[in-house]
Amino acid sequence: MTQPVNVTVTGAAGQIGYALLFRIASGQMLGPDTPVKLRLLEIPQGVKAAEGTAMELDDCAFPLLAGIDIFDDPTAGFSGANVALLVGARPRGAGMERGDLLEANGGIFGPQGAAINAGAADDVRVLVVGNPANTNALIASAHAPDVPADRFTAMTRLDHNRALSQLAQKTQTPVSDIANLTIWGNHSATQYPDIFHATLAGKPAAEVVNDQDWLENTFIPTVAKRGAAIIDARGASSAASAANAAVDHVHDWVAGTPDTSWTSAAIPSDGSYGVPEGIISSFPVRSTGGAWEIVQGLDINDFSRGKIDASVNELVEERDAVKGLGLI
Ligand SMILES: NC(=O)C1=CN([C@@H]2O[C@H](COP(=O)(O)OP(=O)(O)OC[C@H]3O[C@@H](n4cnc5c(N)ncnc54)[C@H](O)[C@@H]3O)[C@@H](O)[C@H]2O)C=CC1
Numbered sequence: 211m212t213q214p215v216n217v218t219v220t221g222a223a224g225q226i227g228y229a230l231l232f233r234i235a236s237g238q239m240l241g242p243d244t245p246v247k248l249r250l251l252e253i254p255q256g257v258k259a260a261e262g263t264a265m266e267l268d269d270c271a272f273p274l275l276a277g278i279d280i281f282d283d284p285t286a287g288f289s290g291a292n293v294a295l296l297v298g299a300r301p302r303g304a305g306m307e308r309g310d311l312l313e314a315n316g317g318i319f320g321p322q323g324a325a326i327n328a329g330a331a332d333d334v335r336v337l338v339v340g341n342p343a344n345t346n347a348l349i350a351s352a353h354a355p356d357v358p359a360d361r362f363t364a365m366t367r368l369d370h371n372r373a374l375s376q377l378a379q380k381t382q383t384p385v386s387d388i389a390n391l392t393i394w395g396n397h398s399a400t401q402y403p404d405i406f407h408a409t410l411a412g413k414p415a416a417e418v419v420n421d422q423d424w425l426e427n428t429f430i431p432t433v434a435k436r437g438a439a440i441i442d443a444r445g446a447s448s449a450a451s452a453a454n455a456a457v458d459h460v461h462d463w464v465a466g467t468p469d470t471s472w473t474s475a476a477i478p479s480d481g482s483y484g485v486p487e488g489i490i491s492s493f494p495v496r497s498t499g500g501a502w503e504i505v506q507g508l509d510i511n512d513f514s515r516g517k518i519d520a521s522v523n524e525l526v527e528e529r530d531a532v533k534g535l536g537l538i
């Protein structure tokens with residue numbers, strides 16, 4: 211039997227945790243031949259609910275689930291972690307400014323980065339889901355100097371999947387026939403879903419769509435503001451779709467992306483496409499050999515350039531803000 215993979219999930223008692231843990235334990239994230247040991251990390255008030263979720267996980271009798279441990283201490287929770295899913299975060303409260311939110315999350319992601327640095331496995335791969343995800347990932351990475359920076363990523367796969375569905379519906383194309391869509395920038399309303407390199411059954415998507423008004427005034431805002439639309443409709447933020455995207459992200463990171471298409475993930479910039487080095491920005495990415503690579507050599511038209519720059523500028527502002535607060 212293969213050695214179990216240790217998967218630490220923070221915010222395990224939250225709504226994404228509830229949708230995510232069962233998918234991981236069933237083998238959908240790491241494949242049908244890989245046993246997993248779950249390490250659930252919560253704040254003390256969340257431990258009892260996490261215990262309840264663990265009871266339900268037991269009750270599924272998943273053949274691949276090799277154990278569940280629950281922690282309220284990050285150092286213990288990340289000890290030996292091969293995969294770390296950082297879901298728990300401080301939500302924006304009434305009257306909270308962006309600086310307050312960044313500071314509150316710095317208090318979570320700084321210590322978690324340090325705990326990953328201290329005790330995670332050498333091959334640890336980190337996905338930050340908790341918002342503001344890109345900057346939280348930057349904070350965690352800054353506190354983990356011994357872990358290669360490219361192991362810290364943030365989730366824009368939900369945005370990518372939302373964009374796939376919107377384009378599929380507009381063009382009456384099966385999702386499986388769409389390739390090479392990209393989300394650029396921040397997981398925020400400034401993100402840029404880019405169809406200019408996408409293909410629909412091999413045909414250029416922008417030519418098939420041939421509707422700049424739809425692109426600018428329907429597609430981009432629908433994808434970028436989908437999170438708020440879900441909150442408005444459901445009375446709670448996206449949970450099952452966020453969990454699904456986390457499963458997709460880690461699955462592709464570990465197993466590799468198919469040759470037929472790239473995907474989107476927020477990873478540390480190497481300066482590609484004019485994105486300042488070190489910023490954790492969403493790019494077109496492929497995974498080979500267990501590492502993300504930015505797809506190179508794409509022509510960026512003026513429309514895309516403006517949109518990418520706007521979102522990247524927001525990331526630069528967030529980085530400067532957390533630097534100013536002494537969080538990185
Ligand atoms: N990147 C993305 O695409 C998406 C990100 N999100 C974000 O994911 C995060 C989680 O969302 P939900 O599960 O709906 O929230 P939730 O409020 O239902 O659950 C969050 C859980 O995290 C726990 N928690 C808080 N601080 C913690 C800490 N320091 N250590 C461990 N656990 C901690 C809380 O006790 C709670 O159980 C939010 O920040 C949300 O904005 C949500 C959807 C999509």
Ligand SMILES: O=C([O-])CC(=O)C(=O)O
Nearest residue numbers: 341368436437438447448
């Ligand atoms: O704003 C939120 O908490 C939810 C979110 O990130 C999304 O659905 O994209």
